[in-house]
Amino acid sequence: MNRHLLNYLGWRLLQSLVVITIVVIGSFMLLHLVPGDMVDVLGGQRGDMDAELMATLRTRYGLDQPMLVQLFNYVTGVLQGDLGYSFRNSNTVLSLVLQRLPATILLVVCSVAVAVFIGTLAGVFAARHVHRPIDVIISMVVLVFYATPVFMTGLGLVIIFSVKLKLLPVGGLITPGVDMTTLQLVGDVAQHLILPVLSLSLFYIAIYARLARASMLQVLNQDYIRTAYAKGLGTSHVIIGHALRNALLPVVTMVGLQIAELFGGAVLTETIFSLPGVGRLAYDSVFERDYPLILGVLLVCSFVIILVNLIIDLIYTLLDPRVEVSR
Amino acid sequence: MRPAKLLLGLGAALCALTSFAQAEEPVRGGNATFIMSPAPQILTSAITTAGAEQVVSSKISDSLFTYDYDLNPKPLLAESFSVSDDGLRVTINLRKGVKWHDGKEFTSEDVAFTTMEVWKVLHGRGRTIFGNVTAVETPDPYTAIFVLSKPSPGMLKSLAAQQAQILPAHIYKGTDIATNPANLKPIGTGPFKFVSFSPGDNLVLERNPDYWDTGKPYLDKLIFRFIPDPATRASAIESGEAQIAPQNLVPMADLERLGATGEFDITTKGYEFQNEMEMIEFNLDDPIMKDKRVRQAIAHAIDRDWIVENIFFGYGKSAETPLHQQLTEMFDASGVPQYAFDPEKAKALLDEAGYKPDANGVRLKLTVDPLPYGEHQASIAAYMREAFRAVGIDLTVRAQDFAGFVKRVYTDRDFQFTINLLTGGSDPTIGTQRTFWSQSFKPGVGFSNGSHYVSPEMDKLLETAASEMDVAKRKAEYHEFQKLAMEDLPVFPLVAVESVTIASKRLKNHTIDANGTYSNFANVYLTPAE
Numbered sequence: 001m002n003r004h005l006l007n008y009l010g011w012r013l014l015q016s017l018v019v020i021t022i023v024v025i026g027s028f029m030l031l032h033l034v035p036g037d038m039v040d041v042l043g044g045q046r047g048d049m050d051a052e053l054m055a056t057l058r059t060r061y062g063l064d065q066p067m068l069v070q071l072f073n074y075v076t077g078v079l080q081g082d083l084g085y086s087f088r089n090s091n092t093v094l095s096l097v098l099q100r101l102p103a104t105i106l107l108v109v110c111s112v113a114v115a116v117f118i119g120t121l122a123g124v125f126a127a128r129h130v131h132r133p134i135d136v137i138i139s140m141v142v143l144v145f146y147a148t149p150v151f152m153t154g155l156g157l158v159i160i161f162s163v164k165l166k167l168l169p170v171g172g173l174i175t176p177g178v179d180m181t182t183l184q185l186v187g188d189v190a191q192h193l194i195l196p197v198l199s200l201s202l203f204y205i206a207i208y209a210r211l212a213r214a215s216m217l218q219v220l221n222q223d224y225i226r227t228a229y230a231k232g233l234g235t236s237h238v239i240i241g242h243a244l245r246n247a248l249l250p251v252v253t254m255v256g257l258q259i260a261e262l263f264g265g266a267v268l269t270e271t272i273f274s275l276p277g278v279g280r281l282a283y284d285s286v287f288e289r290d291y292p293l294i295l296g297v298l299l300v301c302s303f304v305i306i307l308v309n310l311i312i313d314l315i316y317t318l319l320d321p322r323v324e325v326s327r
Numbered sequence: 328m329r330p331a332k333l334l335l336g337l338g339a340a341l342c343a344l345t346s347f348a349q350a351e352e353p354v355r356g357g358n359a360t361f362i363m364s365p366a367p368q369i370l371t372s373a374i375t376t377a378g379a380e381q382v383v384s385s386k387i388s389d390s391l392f393t394y395d396y397d398l399n400p401k402p403l404l405a406e407s408f409s410v411s412d413d414g415l416r417v418t419i420n421l422r423k424g425v426k427w428h429d430g431k432e433f434t435s436e437d438v439a440f441t442t443m444e445v446w447k448v449l450h451g452r453g454r455t456i457f458g459n460v461t462a463v464e465t466p467d468p469y470t471a472i473f474v475l476s477k478p479s480p481g482m483l484k485s486l487a488a489q490q491a492q493i494l495p496a497h498i499y500k501g502t503d504i505a506t507n508p509a510n511l512k513p514i515g516t517g518p519f520k521f522v523s524f525s526p527g528d529n530l531v532l533e534r535n536p537d538y539w540d541t542g543k544p545y546l547d548k549l550i551f552r553f554i555p556d557p558a559t560r561a562s563a564i565e566s567g568e569a570q571i572a573p574q575n576l577v578p579m580a581d582l583e584r585l586g587a588t589g590e591f592d593i594t595t596k597g598y599e600f601q602n603e604m605e606m607i608e609f610n611l612d613d614p615i616m617k618d619k620r621v622r623q624a625i626a627h628a629i630d631r632d633w634i635v636e637n638i639f640f641g642y643g644k645s646a647e648t649p650l651h652q653q654l655t656e657m658f659d660a661s662g663v664p665q666y667a668f669d670p671e672k673a674k675a676l677l678d679e680a681g682y683k684p685d686a687n688g689v690r691l692k693l694t695v696d697p698l699p700y701g702e703h704q705a706s707i708a709a710y711m712r713e714a715f716r717a718v719g720i721d722l723t724v725r726a727q728d729f730a731g732f733v734k735r736v737y738t739d740r741d742f743q744f745t746i747n748l749l750t751g752g753s754d755p756t757i758g759t760q761r762t763f764w765s766q767s768f769k770p771g772v773g774f775s776n777g778s779h780y781v782s783p784e785m786d787k788l789l790e791t792a793a794s795e796m797d798v799a800k801r802k803a804e805y806h807e808f809q810k811l812a813m814e815d816l817p818v819f820p821l822v823a824v825e826s827v828t829i830a831s832k833r834l835k836n837h838t839i840d841a842n843g844t845y846s847n848f849a850n851v852y853l854t855p856a857e
Binding site for chain 1 (some may be wrong): 358365366368369451454506507508510511522523526527528529530531537548550552553554555556558559562565566567568701705727728729730731732733734735737738739769770771772773774
């Protein structure tokens with residue numbers, strides 16, 4: 001590995017630490033501004049608690065301490081690799097989050113991949129036939145999907161493919177209670193992912209299609225493309241070998257920006273397709289005021305997002321040798 | 328005969344049950360999928376009052392009793408019981424030869440341990456139900472004697488699995504119960520054994536081949552799937568991916584359409600132990616709400632039949648007393664003051680209270696806080712905003728999440744009135760009492776006496792009835808309670824809610840007693856697909 005890269009990685013690591021610290025402290029403060037705590041929820045869940053038990057629970061969960069002490073305790077724990085314990089789930093925060101992370105990562109990565117692939121393809125195709133009917137049709141179709149809320153697309157797909165045609169499962173990540181070989185398991189998960197990935201990516205296809213179309217049009221007007229054609233290269237060679245590589249740069253930038261948004265937006269898809277992902281874990285834990293769990297989800301997600309962005313920056317250098325990593 | 332009595336006594340909702348009454352040979356084998364939401368977080372209901380935990384752990388752990396539709400106890404892990412004449416000693420004879428899933432024998436030690444160290448200490452409602460239990464004696468492994476400081480007739484109504492799950496003493500004793508790993512990998516005595524749990528996704532249970540009731544259960548596997556979105560739940564039932572969804576998990580609006588296909592049983596039975604009531608809780612500390620005439624005016628301004636028809640799609644009844652009519656032993660509306668829908672009377676009452684209409688016809692500005700649990704309370708609030716306009720009340724509907732609601736109403740007491748969903752339970756001492764008893768006004772405690780209603784007369788009635796061993800006297804005392812509650816009107820009962828279970832017609836015996844889908848499912852079987 002060259003020294004440039006090492007330097008760069010070190011610098012990025014430092015930046016990430018600052019970001020994560022801000023995320024932790026900021027969310028901790030915000031959470032404590034919200035009315036009601038976990039014991040209020042526990043006591044409220046149609047049980048009949050008494051004040052004494054509630055006080056015992058508050059002491060036990062450390063909720064009776066001043067906020068700064070709680071923050072200090074939490075940060076000390078995190079620095080020692082302890083993300084805390086979720087009393088509601090009788091489990092450590094780390095294992096809860098790690099249990100849920102695969103579903104979200106699968107969903108987000110597959111959706112981005114599908115959206116980028118189809119979107120770019122559609123965009124390039126539209127650019128090649130600019131202002132012709134097919135260009136207009138592509139733009140219209142992707143805009144319709146962009147304008148349709150994800151939950152509507154999702155429910156529509158469920159009604160068609162699960163309820164009426166009975167081709168695909170309604171939700172979940174695997175078929176529970178069935179013994180499967182690894183290969184069958186992969187097939188089963190893939191089947192479960194088709195509808196959620198489709199409904200989430202349909203929304204994002206529009207963005208990539210518009211982006212790819214615009215940047216492709218720009219690139220196609222460049223001199224070097226004319227040169228390539230003049231050399232007698234075939235259309236597909238010019239498009240794929242010369243134009244696309246440059247046109248992809250803005251698309252890759254967009255992926256980096258959207259990963260974070262997708263993690264957030266996945267909550268809706270996870271809910272409709274009952275996928276056991278971190279989005280729903282975060283959503284549920286907010287309603288339960290399970291502070292360590294919410295913070296744990298935020299922390300792990302920030303980490304993943306930072307990592308993805310780092311990878312994307314490295315992809316740049318592969319796509320475009322002019323880009324170099326440096327501070 | 329019970330089936331005959333049922334069929335005679337109950338109307339259309341029971342049509343679905345006729346198939347259960349037929350003597351059909353149960354079929355062994357098959358997997359059934361059960362929809363749940365919210366998802367359980369742990370698998371041990373002995374330390375929580377959350378509904379999902381109760382549903383799943385009742386399949387893994389049997390309880391001492393289950394209850395028939397009139398809430399009479401039927402033996403399960405108990406074989407028989409007797410109560411001493413003074414009501415202070417309840418002797419329970421346990422079934423012999425029952426094994427925990429790890430092979431150890433179930434004994435009275437487990438009952439004593441769970442009662443004294445788990446229910447009384449960690450379970451929300453257990454602290455009320457078993458409050459008078461001072462000790463559990465275990466003269467031999469098959470006898471447990473509950474020793475009480477005061478007679479507690481309500482206790483015997485509450486020994487079903489959903490709120491009195493028995494834990495294995497050999498696994499829990501001497502450990503931190505709340506964080507014991509067995510809470511996530513439960514060991515029970517029930518018909519189904521734990522296989523795997525994916526939090527937020529599914530729970531798989533398999534047949535316990537060594538179940539004490541030989542030959543049962545009939546299913547090979549019982550799979551719970553946690554589906555948070557109501558429309559997706561309806562789709563899972565419709566597509567046949569799941570066979571049963573209890574507790575209104577499939578939206579009422581979808582029921583008519585699904586029912587019309589002829590493929591599903593729709594029943595409101597099996598919730599007799601639960602008895603949910605939609606109620607208005609008036610904050611009696613509020614200067615406006617303190618005036619009984621205002622509370623009466625509000626009661627007269629609401630068309631409860633409209634609410635039942637349009638918000639509950641007919642699954643419920645306009646409430647006549649604070650007790651649910653399913654509580655057949657105690658419910659009695661005779662001579663109880665009623666508040667019929669009468670906007671003119673409401674206006675007259677407001678006039679009398681000194682609230683005259685201003686230039687815009689507004690007499691009074693009020694704020695309501697509907698409980699954010701499901702959609703019914705918010706819909707009722709929206710209806711009220713419109714209906715109240717007719718009598719000159721300008722109503723603001725305030726929204727917040729569950730924790731925010733609990734804090735506002737029960738800790739900060741910063742509200743005028745709520746629309747709340749309160750569980751009555753299998754006996755008035757379990758649920759209803761806490762709403763009216765001055766001793767249960769406890770700021771900070773959710774779903775306690777939220778009105779801050781204090782009436783020595785009411786306290787005396789409730790306290791006497793709670794430990795009254797004579798059934799007829801107890802009934803009369805609760806009749807007086809119903810009259811006084813509707814006269815003083817600290818809360819106004821709106822709808823006695825009926826919960827709905829929808830299941831594939833192939834799934835038999837899912838609702839055979841008052842515990843409904845909260846029972847152990849040992850008798851449930853699946854007929855082969857056609």
